[in-house]
Amino acid sequence: xxxxxxxxxxxxxxxxxxxxxxxxxxxxxxxxxxxxxxxxxxxxxxxxxxxxxxxxxxxxxxxxxxxxxxxxxxxxxxxxxxxxxxxxxxxxxxxxxxxxxxxxxxxxxxxxxxxxxxxxxxxxxxxxxxxxxxxxxxxxxxxxxxxxxxxxxxxxxxxxxxxxxxxxxxxxxxxxxxxxxxxxxxxxxxxxxxxxxxxxxxxxxxxxxxxxxxxxxxxxxxxxxxxxxxxxxxxxxxxxxxxxxxxxxxxxxxxxxxxxxxxxxxxxxxxxxxxxxxxxxxxxxxxxxxxxxxxxxxxxxx
DNA sequence: AATCGACCCTGCTCGC
DNA sequence: TGCGAGCAGGGTCGAT
Numbered sequence: 001x002x003x004x005x006x007x008x009x010x011x012x013x014x015x016x017x018x019x020x021x022x023x024x025x026x027x028x029x030x031x032x033x034x035x036x037x038x039x040x041x042x043x044x045x046x047x048x049x050x051x052x053x054x055x056x057x058x059x060x061x062x063x064x065x066x067x068x069x070x071x072x073x074x075x076x077x078x079x080x081x082x083x084x085x086x087x088x089x090x091x092x093x094x095x096x097x098x099x100x101x102x103x104x105x106x107x108x109x110x111x112x113x114x115x116x117x118x119x120x121x122x123x124x125x126x127x128x129x130x131x132x133x134x135x136x137x138x139x140x141x142x143x144x145x146x147x148x149x150x151x152x153x154x155x156x157x158x159x160x161x162x163x164x165x166x167x168x169x170x171x172x173x174x175x176x177x178x179x180x181x182x183x184x185x186x187x188x189x190x191x192x193x194x195x196x197x198x199x200x201x202x203x204x205x206x207x208x209x210x211x212x213x214x215x216x217x218x219x220x221x222x223x224x225x226x227x228x229x230x231x232x233x234x235x236x237x238x239x240x241x242x243x244x245x246x247x248x249x250x251x252x253x254x255x256x257x258x259x260x261x262x263x264x265x266x267x268x269x270x271x272x273x274x275x276x277x278x279x280x281x282x283x284x285x286x287x288x289x290x291x292x293x294x295x296x297x298x299x300x301x302x
Numbered sequence: 303a304a305t306c307g308a309c310c311c312t313g314c315t316c317g318c
Numbered sequence: 319t320g321c322g323a324g325c326a327g328g329g330t331c332g333a334t
Contacts, residue, residue, distance in 0.1 A: 100312085169305080179329080235327085276307085
């Protein structure tokens with residue numbers, strides 16, 4: 001489950017059900033799940049076996065389990081990215097295997113931690129903690145050290161982030177989705193934050209005022225906090241917590257997935273447009289398109 | 303250096 | 319009923 005609130009729901013579940021447990025057996029059957037691991041699946045198996053999970057941490061959409069209480073530079077951790085469809089599930093060790101089960105770790109309490117991933121964009125990697133600090137003194141796994149702070153972190157600086165966004169020259173939604181600028185925001189919450197801010201995602205970042213960009217970041221944080229309160233967003237059984245339960249924030253979405261239905265503010269039909277090989281949902285009245293984008297759309301209609 | 307499109311996967315839904 | 323097109327929450331990489 002992709003975006004920050006859904007990953008945080010998973011992290012909390014791991015904190016409750018997996019932290020403190022020793023990993024007795026490991027099996028990694030999915031080659032793609034281990035594709036970022038030098039040494040492949042065997043390396044993950046070798047480095048996880050016998051370790052005790054000591055913490056569950058998250059930055060943006062990256063999740064990692066610290067091992068053996070070792071939080072020093074160079075210590076191994078299990079870095080998990082859920083990609084588009086990854087699930088971390090805690091089941092009884094005797095539970096039947098399921099489709100798209102790519103990795104599992106048998107725990108010393110008779111449970112099993114499973115990685116299930118239909119679209120295989122997610123993955124597991126055992127990597128060292130790097131020196132990069134995130135403002136709280138927490139060490140980040142090396143492959144996650146390049147991303148920016150997420151809006152839930154104490155070290156997140158909205159003003160500095162807004163200035164970064166205004167300095168760049170591209171569509172503002174593209175920057176919301178750029179994990180090196182601000183992490184944790186994905187397609188759903190980008191659309192929701194833009195709607196709450198009444199900003200069109202195709203606006204060039206430099207044309208949005210500093211005040212509007214800081215407002216946009218604040219809306220992004222707020223909508224993700226609302227979603228977290230609801231247990232995250234899920235439209236189907238693909239996006240669930242460690243116990244397999246769905247969140248219900250999809251009922252509170254204002255524009256995402258609501259093409260053709262009335263805008264909650266003005267009643268105009270919500271529009272869906274192609275953007276970055278995905279979709280963008282917005283109110284054409286509350287979120288006026290920039291001139292160039294409007295012209296392009298007219299050209300398509302003709 | 304920064305920007306942007308192509309690409310990586312599987313499975314479901316919808317229209318013909 | 320069958321089949322292809324379109325769509326889905328992610329990131330990375332190479333060309334410009």
